[in-house]
Amino acid sequence: MDGDNGVVEEVLVARTSRRTEAEPWNAQSPDNSAQNRLLIKGGRVVNDDMMQDADVYIEDGIIKQVGLNLHTPGGTKVIEAKGHLVIPGGIDTHTHMQLPFMGTFAVDDFYTGTRAALAGGTTMIMDFALPDRGESLVEAYHRWRSWADPKVCCDYALHVGVTWWSDKVGREMQELTEEHGVNSFKMFMAYKDTWQLNDSELLASFKTCKQLGALAQVHAENGDIIKENSRKLLSLGITGPEGHEMSRPEEVEAEATNRACVLANQVGCPLYICKVMGASAASVIGEHLRRGVLVWGETIAAAVGTDGSHHYNPCWQHAAAHVTSPPLRDPSTPDKLLRLLDVGDLQTTGTDNCTFSASQKALGKDDFTKIPNGVNGVEDRMSVLWEKGVVAGKMDPCRFVAVTSTNAAKIFNIYPKKGRIAVGSDADIVVWNPHATRVISAKTHYQAVDFNVFEGMEVHGVADYVICRGRVVVEEGNVRAVSGMGKFVPKLPHSQHVYGRIEERDRANAPHKVERAAYDGPVASLNGPAPSSAVEDSIIPASSQEFYTRGPTRSGGVNLHDSSFHVSGAQVTDKSPKRPSVKVNNPPGGKASGSFW
Ligand code: URP
Ligand code: ZN
Numbered sequence: 001m002d003g004d005n006g007v008v009e010e011v012l013v014a015r016t017s018r019r020t021e022a023e024p025w026n027a028q029s030p031d032n033s034a035q036n037r038l039l040i041k042g043g044r045v046v047n048d049d050m051m052q053d054a055d056v057y058i059e060d061g062i063i064k065q066v067g068l069n070l071h072t073p074g075g076t077k078v079i080e081a082k083g084h085l086v087i088p089g090g091i092d093t094h095t096h097m098q099l100p101f102m103g104t105f106a107v108d109d110f111y112t113g114t115r116a117a118l119a120g121g122t123t124m125i126m127d128f129a130l131p132d133r134g135e136s137l138v139e140a141y142h143r144w145r146s147w148a149d150p151k152v153c154c155d156y157a158l159h160v161g162v163t164w165w166s167d168k169v170g171r172e173m174q175e176l177t178e179e180h181g182v183n184s185f186k187m188f189m190a191y192k193d194t195w196q197l198n199d200s201e202l203l204a205s206f207k208t209c210k211q212l213g214a215l216a217q218v219h220a221e222n223g224d225i226i227k228e229n230s231r232k233l234l235s236l237g238i239t240g241p242e243g244h245e246m247s248r249p250e251e252v253e254a255e256a257t258n259r260a261c262v263l264a265n266q267v268g269c270p271l272y273i274c275k276v277m278g279a280s281a282a283s284v285i286g287e288h289l290r291r292g293v294l295v296w297g298e299t300i301a302a303a304v305g306t307d308g309s310h311h312y313n314p315c316w317q318h319a320a321a322h323v324t325s326p327p328l329r330d331p332s333t334p335d336k337l338l339r340l341l342d343v344g345d346l347q348t349t350g351t352d353n354c355t356f357s358a359s360q361k362a363l364g365k366d367d368f369t370k371i372p373n374g375v376n377g378v379e380d381r382m383s384v385l386w387e388k389g390v391v392a393g394k395m396d397p398c399r400f401v402a403v404t405s406t407n408a409a410k411i412f413n414i415y416p417k418k419g420r421i422a423v424g425s426d427a428d429i430v431v432w433n434p435h436a437t438r439v440i441s442a443k444t445h446y447q448a449v450d451f452n453v454f455e456g457m458e459v460h461g462v463a464d465y466v467i468c469r470g471r472v473v474v475e476e477g478n479v480r481a482v483s484g485m486g487k488f489v490p491k492l493p494h495s496q497h498v499y500g501r502i503e504e505r506d507r508a509n510a511p512h513k514v515e516r517a518a519y520d521g522p523v524a525s526l527n528g529p530a531p532s533s534a535v536e537d538s539i540i541p542a543s544s545q546e547f548y549t550r551g552p553t554r555s556g557g558v559n560l561h562d563s564s565f566h567v568s569g570a571q572v573t574d575k576s577p578k579r580p581s582v583k584v585n586n587p588p589g590g591k592a593s594g595s596f597w
Contacts, residue, residue: 036060036149038470040431043081045421047088048402056086058427061470068424079465079472087401088419089123089154089428090382090470091408093298094274094350097127098147101354102372103363108355108448110151115481116379116446120471121463122488123154123428124418125378126350126408128186130161133194137162137172141180145488152486154468157412159184159217163194165201170208175504177212181490183413184215186274189256190223190325199263206269210502213494215411219273220256220281221326230369241319243368245311245327253326254280261288261295261492268506270294270498272411275352277303277326280335286540294501296411297346299337301381304349304388304451307331320361321451323371324352338388342395344421347407349385351377355449375453380440382430386455386461390434397434400452413495431465438462448480 021234038058045054045066057065057072065072098109110127117125129142137160144158160176162169162185176182187205188195197205202218209216229247238246257273264271276282276297296534308328310405313319322328340346354374364371377384386405389395394401398537409419416425437460442452466474473481526540 003116036470037073037076038427038465038467038472039070039076039078040081040086040429040465041078043084043086043431045086046397046401047422048406049422051398054086056427057422057460058429058467058470062429063421063423063427063429066421077472079431081465082145083101083433084464085397085432085434086421087121087397087430087432088409088421089430089466090121090404091418092117092119092122092125092353092378092381093348093408093412094300095125095127095350095378096352096354096374097125098131099128099130099354099374100328101374102370104356104360104370104372106354106374107357107360108353109186110148110156110537111153111483112446112448113353113355113378114151114153114486115479115483116156118466118468118481119176119432119446119463121432121466121474121479122378122384123430123466123468125154126157126159126184126412128159128161130186130195132162133164135163136480137169138175140179141176141182149488150484152482153286153481154471154486155317155426155485155489156420157414157489157491158182159186159341161188161195162205163188165204166196170204173205173208173214174212177214177493181488181492183213183491183493183495184217184272185209186217186219188219188223188262190219190221192223192407193513196223197287199259202260202263206264206271207267207476209526210267210269213499215272215495215498216269216492217274218256218260219274219325220253220260222252222256222259222277225252225255231308234367234369239333239367241317241323241364241368241371244323244325244371245255245308247368248325248327250278250280252327253278255286257281261285261293264295265293268509270502272296272298274298275303275326275328275350276337276346277332277333278329281326282340282346283335286340288312289345294498296407297340298348298350298496299341299346301349301351301377301384302328302375302453304334304338304341305380305384305457307333310453313517316365317358317361317451320364320371322375322453322485323361323364323368323373324354324375325373334388335394338392338394341389342399343402347403348411349381349403351375351381353391354379355447357448357450375454376445376447376449379445379447380452380454380459382432382463383438383440383459383461384457386432386434387457387459391460410497411495412491413422413493414489414491415497418489426528427467427470429467430463430468433462433464434460436460436462436464437478488531 040056045052054066055070057070096106097113099106099516127143129140131470148156160182187197187202206216220559226248233243233247275297285295288295309331310322311319331465355376356372356374360372382404390400409415416422438459440454440457445452
């Protein structure tokens with residue numbers, strides 16, 4: 001390649017991936033150290049909304065030019081990408097590196113996990129700081145930062161768990177949002193007795209998210225039902241991993257998903273459903289979306305790449321390796337979830353990468369409720385989505401980019417810094433070989449865990465080169481990552497993508513009182529006799545204060561304490577002072593347009 005000064009530059013040729021021995025901890029390739037000018041030449045650039053044949057020129061970690069026949073300075077390193085796709089680095093929205101969980105720690109830590117992420121074409125992960133019940137959220141955040149910062153090989157951000165509720169938690173959510181780059185908080189509807197919140201705590205946390213311009217996330221499963229089902233199954237002698245799936249049927253996920261949507265909508269809070277595993281939960285999201293609820297759905301690589309039949313495998317270790325929550329579902333599910341990703345009812349893909357090796361899973365050898373929950377995925381997500389989505393004809397490369405990267409960047413407010421190949425964006429780029437194949441196996445993967453739920457799957461689509469903030473960290477399939485090389489990416493609140501509609505919506509849906517002449521007739525006394533027989537007929541026990549707080553909601557009156565108020569959907573849009581009655585003609589569950597704060 002001739003630079004503009006005529007110097008012949010170093011040229012790398014993208015070719016079919018070939019993996020060699022993993023680099024040792026802290027290995028530093030000379031190629032990585034001072035590489036500030038890079039040209040990716042001759043590839044096809046794919047963004048979520050367009051594809052174009054273009055070169056990409058990078059300087060100091062930022063994309064400086066996108067176009068044909070670019071003039072570049074001398075000393076520029078060149079990657080020949082002919083026949084390859086040049087795509088935004090993947091963003092895994094859901095990981096748990098080295099999570100302390102169920103008495104042990106996830107075996108993939110922030111080093112092995114993020115290095116594996118890069119190997120597969122993911123240049124950023126979003127992990128969860130999960131405080132213990134009663135623990136300060138801010139302290140948990142700092143604890144996670146102290147684990148991650150020295151180890152991460154790729155960029156990362158943090159969601160923070162609201163695992164208990166108090167006013168202090170609300171204040172800490174504010175501090176995290178305003179001072180620490182956190183704009184998403186996760187509430188658990190399962191894990192009873194540890195992280196689970198009840199409905200009023202969910203409402204309080206949703207309201208706080210709304211006030212802060214943050215995104216509320218939920219783990220949607222009904223923890224009370226799971227606890228009861230688990231007790232019954234164990235008493236029947238069902239102690240193996242199949243009990244995990246049996247205790248958490250699809251409707252248990254769908255019920256919580258619906259409840260979360262209703263609760264969030266009632267307080268006008270945008271909602272992100274983490275890890276949608278069941279087709280029924282996904283349908284619930286679709287129904288709410290079509291009623292105007294601000295809800296986004298994430299599924300995971302394992303949900304589209306494997307299924308719950310493995311819980312019934314005669315090998316205990318194999319079955320236990322598939323235990324995750326919500327669980328993997330029946331074999332018809334991957335196809336359904338992929339179609340929903342394509343049409344947009346689901347928008348993002350994470351992995352819930354939370355890995356435990358066989359001996360850790362064996363903590364639950366006599367009781368499925370003690371099997372540490374979690375599967376792998378951070379390394380293989382891009383390939384699995386490519387294979388099951390694009391190669392199978394269920395999505396095109398643009399949609400693949402949307403669901404593996406761009407949508408996450410938009411939802412979590414880091415777009416177009418991340419999730420796009422454009423001038424000014426971070427140079428997080430994958431030179432993707434759509435023709436190369438590899439066979440996924442625990443024997444060859446980079447992850448620390450000793451099992452891979454995609455074992456034996458042949459996938460097309462291999463990350464030949466991965467560039468993270470302008471550094472070539474994967475070269476011909478070999479990872480040259482360095483611990484601590486990744487950066488924490490702050491996420492600011494009030495994402496346009498999430499909150500852009502909210503102000504107008506709140507204004508449009510604001511409740512209006514009905515202007516009318518004051519009632520000047522007789523008023524029943526609370527403890528005494530009714531003043532006239534006409535009034536007496538309409539009175540239910542006069543001692544009940546309830547009587548006075550429940551106004552005629554369906555015929556013009558607005559009473560904010562009446563739980564049926566919102567369901568009709570009529571009151572908030574009915575601005576007519578004299579309308580005698582409202583015909584209710586809404587879908588079951590009511591219109592979604594009626595939330596007003
Ligand atoms: O099943 C998994 N991965 N458990 C980890 C915690 C969670 O539910 O996110
Ligand atoms: Zn998780």
